[in-house]
Amino acid sequence: MTLSIWRYSHLTLALASFVFVFLATTTGIVLAFQPISEQLQSYKIEALDQLDLDQTVATFKRQYPEVITIEVDANQFVSASVITKNGTALNGYFNPKTAAFLGEKPEVSNLFKFTTNLHRSLFLKSTGRFLVGLGSFLLFLIAFSGSILIIKRQSGIKRFFAKIVKEDFSQYWHVVLGRLSLIPIVIITLTGVYLSLLKFDVITEDKPAHNIDFSNNAFAEKQPDGTVFNATTLAQVVSLEFPFSEDEEDYYTLKQDSKELLVHQYSGQILSQVNYPMTTFLSDWSLVLHTGKGSIWWSIVLLIACLNILFFIYSGFKMTIKRRQNAVLPKNKIAKDTAEYIILVGSETGSTYGLATAFYKALLANGQSVFITDLNSYTTYKNAKQLIVLTSTYGEGEAPINAKQFLSVLNTVPQKQQIQYAVVGFGSLNYAAYCKYAQLVDANLQLHPQFQPNLELCKIHNQSEMDFKKWALQWSKSVGLDLDVARIKVSSTQRKQLAFTVVSKTEINIDNTFVLTLKPNKRLSFKSGDLLSVIPEQDGVARLYSIGKIGGAIVISIKKHEFGVCSNYFYNLTIGDQIKGVIKPNPTFNLPKSKRVKSVVLIANGTGIGPFLGMMQDTNPVVKHLFWGGRTTQSLQLYKTSIDASLNSGSLTSFNMALSQENNTRLYVQDVIAKQQSIIAEVLKNNGVIMICGSIAMQNQVLDTLNQITTSRLQQPLSVFEHNNQIVTDCY
Numbered sequence: 001m002t003l004s005i006w007r008y009s010h011l012t013l014a015l016a017s018f019v020f021v022f023l024a025t026t027t028g029i030v031l032a033f034q035p036i037s038e039q040l041q042s043y044k045i046e047a048l049d050q051l052d053l054d055q056t057v058a059t060f061k062r063q064y065p066e067v068i069t070i071e072v073d074a075n076q077f078v079s080a081s082v083i084t085k086n087g088t089a090l091n092g093y094f095n096p097k098t099a100a101f102l103g104e105k106p107e108v109s110n111l112f113k114f115t116t117n118l119h120r121s122l123f124l125k126s127t128g129r130f131l132v133g134l135g136s137f138l139l140f141l142i143a144f145s146g147s148i149l150i151i152k153r154q155s156g157i158k159r160f161f162a163k164i165v166k167e168d169f170s171q172y173w174h175v176v177l178g179r180l181s182l183i184p185i186v187i188i189t190l191t192g193v194y195l196s197l198l199k200f201d202v203i204t205e206d207k208p209a210h211n212i213d214f215s216n217n218a219f220a221e222k223q224p225d226g227t228v229f230n231a232t233t234l235a236q237v238v239s240l241e242f243p244f245s246e247d248e249e250d251y252y253t254l255k256q257d258s259k260e261l262l263v264h265q266y267s268g269q270i271l272s273q274v275n276y277p278m279t280t281f282l283s284d285w286s287l288v289l290h291t292g293k294g295s296i297w298w299s300i301v302l303l304i305a306c307l308n309i310l311f312f313i314y315s316g317f318k319m320t321i322k323r324r325q326n327a328v329l330p331k332n333k334i335a336k337d338t339a340e341y342i343i344l345v346g347s348e349t350g351s352t353y354g355l356a357t358a359f360y361k362a363l364l365a366n367g368q369s370v371f372i373t374d375l376n377s378y379t380t381y382k383n384a385k386q387l388i389v390l391t392s393t394y395g396e397g398e399a400p401i402n403a404k405q406f407l408s409v410l411n412t413v414p415q416k417q418q419i420q421y422a423v424v425g426f427g428s429l430n431y432a433a434y435c436k437y438a439q440l441v442d443a444n445l446q447l448h449p450q451f452q453p454n455l456e457l458c459k460i461h462n463q464s465e466m467d468f469k470k471w472a473l474q475w476s477k478s479v480g481l482d483l484d485v486a487r488i489k490v491s492s493t494q495r496k497q498l499a500f501t502v503v504s505k506t507e508i509n510i511d512n513t514f515v516l517t518l519k520p521n522k523r524l525s526f527k528s529g530d531l532l533s534v535i536p537e538q539d540g541v542a543r544l545y546s547i548g549k550i551g552g553a554i555v556i557s558i559k560k561h562e563f564g565v566c567s568n569y570f571y572n573l574t575i576g577d578q579i580k581g582v583i584k585p586n587p588t589f590n591l592p593k594s595k596r597v598k599s600v601v602l603i604a605n606g607t608g609i610g611p612f613l614g615m616m617q618d619t620n621p622v623v624k625h626l627f628w629g630g631r632t633t634q635s636l637q638l639y640k641t642s643i644d645a646s647l648n649s650g651s652l653t654s655f656n657m658a659l660s661q662e663n664n665t666r667l668y669v670q671d672v673i674a675k676q677q678s679i680i681a682e683v684l685k686n687n688g689v690i691m692i693c694g695s696i697a698m699q700n701q702v703l704d705t706l707n708q709i710t711t712s713r714l715q716q717p718l719s720v721f722e723h724n725n726q727i728v729t730d731c732y
């Protein structure tokens with residue numbers, strides 16, 4: 001529950017303050033350029049800390065008959081107001097070493113004036129100032145609730161900066177940039193609030209009054225050395241007001257960061273000193289930190305933080321809209337005690353609701369009595385015959401928010417009749433505890449006397465609609481239904497189907513495998529490792545194939561299964577036939593683009609070599625080592641020409657093969673990898689990447705072998721390289 005309260009608060013605050021935050025941020029972006037543009041002017045005086053105030057005063061007095069003020073601003077520009085020998089007033093920037101006039105203070109541009117007014121008060125005077133202050137406070141609360149969400153998501157404050165799994169662009173960058181700009185945003189918001197409180201006199205700067213006693217004659221004695229001006233450098237000066245007249249009772253007023261001194265104009269003695277209250281110090285710093293005045297670097301940090309806030313607004317709302325689209329389960333048409341089919345859903349952010357709803361509707365369309373609810377609402381179902389649990393996993397293998405109570409009530413709620421069940425886990429292979437909660441639910445149902453499984457637990461990566469449809473097909477057969485799985489659709493943003501022409505198809509080999517080459521009818525940008533999604537008319541279920549790219553054509557290695565709908569569809573194509581499909585980018589399984597990656601190891605078994613057929617011929621200059629496992633020498637024939645050509649041209653550096661049904665020696669790909677430990681260790685040590693494509697069984701064996709190699713050769717478990725994204729897989 002806690003997570004959703006924080007998420008709800010984060011969202012509510014964002015919605016409530018959207019207009020103010022948006023205006024304050026966009027104007028903040030413009031205003032960040034003001035200190036930058038000021039700093040780029042050439043009035044900056046270096047080494048102010050080496051210039052005595054005493055000397056500066058003397059230099060100015062020599063040059064000008066009357067000096068009114070000298071000021072030093074945050075940009076280290078020295079300005080003064082003087083009367084020249086010919087009686088004209090001169091105001092502007094000066095060189096304190098020579099008292100030479102450098103130039104007039106430039107007018108603040110109208111753009112900055114306008115933007116400052118909008119930023120401070122939205123042109124609504126005090127009301128606007130109040131609203132902006134409130135907006136600033138709300139933004140602070142958004143940053144705070146966002147930090148709590150990150151802590152919860154990362155399972156603890158210690159893991160605040162730990163790696164984030166990238167599942168979704170908006171979500172990933174919202175968290176990554178949120179962490180990086182947290183401190184600047186907290187500073188901007190708190191200083192903004194402070195400045196507003198000052199404006200409304202909630203915080204006051206009560207400076208103590210000076211108290212001078214002129215009856216003390218000692219002041220009149222001249223003491224040119226050892227005075228406060230001697231001991232003060234220009235770097236410590238904010239402003240110096242000169243005495244109004246030569247009258248002995250007129251004095252200098254010297255303002256510094258933390259105090260104000262009245263100094264006798266002849267003796268140089270301190271007549272009075274008042275230290276500023278803490279509030280003055282905080283006000284000065286709030287202004288500097290909020291505006292970036294005087295520091296190009298801080299101004300750039302503020303600028304980046306403002307740009308990030310704009311991105312948070314965009315990505316936050318994008319995530320919300322996506323969640324809202326699937327946020328609710330459909331209203332039940334049939335009472336829980338009447339329904340034969342009960343669907344229980346576990347979901348944290350609503351993604352699973354999409355497929356669950358589609359499944360519910362497909363069952364209704366099939367004429368079945370169905371009841372759908374969340375796992376926490378589990379209760380008795382008098383007429384239930386089938387229970388279907390569809391649940392995601394969160395945290396580190398934990399239950400999603402609406403399923404947290406399910407396991408504790410499962411054994412306390414009595415079901416009168418026997419019920420068959422099936423569990424589908426929704427998760428991500430990027431997490432170590434892949435679909436762990438679904439596993440736990442399945443294990444508990446297995447132990448429950450009232451429930452009998454009718455299918456094994458099915459795990460679904462990344463809400464794959466295709467895998468869910470496959471499961472739905474299997475499940476409907478197991479319960480004797482003829483479900484129209486083509487109805488199970490959630491993706492609202494279906495990519496446009498494109499046409500491809502079959503340009504070649506090899507003979508089928510002894511493993512029932514063949515290679516199909518398709519040419520896109522229109523120019524198309526894609527890479528080896530991307531996926532081709534094809535929907536055969538026969539069952540309307542999309543299949544995904546990992547593809548290689550050779551000279552602009554798509555190469556797919558396909559195993560023909562006796563009853564495989566799609567593999568037979570492909571097998572029955574002839575040259576010149578047109579097919580429709582969608583290319584889905586799969587950036588995590590393309591050849592790495594980073595210049596840091598100098599070498600890759602490509603590991604496949606069987607038809608998993610498909611994407612590598614393109615990669616090994618790719619002109620990308622990385623060193624490529626290919627390991628492939630097949631059954632017999634004849635299995636290799638399909639790919640031999642490509643492999644030999646790549647080895648000859650040098651685009652493939654080495655090739656190692658394992659044959660499992662040749663010469664009575666059962667050699668698998670992990671066995672040849674174990675013999676070539678140095679290649680693996682060398683590649684991983686030098687930031688290289690290992691890419692694995694093929695069966696899940698092969699992947700598991702290979703990962704074990706790789707773990708042994710990294711542990712013995714690099715003294716690190718494989719998980720270290722997995723976290724560095726040096727191990728990428730596309731297995732099925």
Ligand SMILES: Cc1cc2nc3c(=O)[nH]c(=O)nc-3n(C[C@H](O)[C@H](O)[C@H](O)COP(=O)(O)O)c2cc1C
Nearest residue numbers: 347348349350351352392393397427428431434435
């Ligand atoms: C913070 C976080 C933690 C996650 N932890 C796991 C996990 O431990 N195991 C897993 O298989 N998936 C994990 N996932 C992936 C989700 O289960 C997956 O995205 C799922 O599709 C979400 O469905 P839902 O929106 O219906 O909850 C996690 C996702 C996030 C954002």
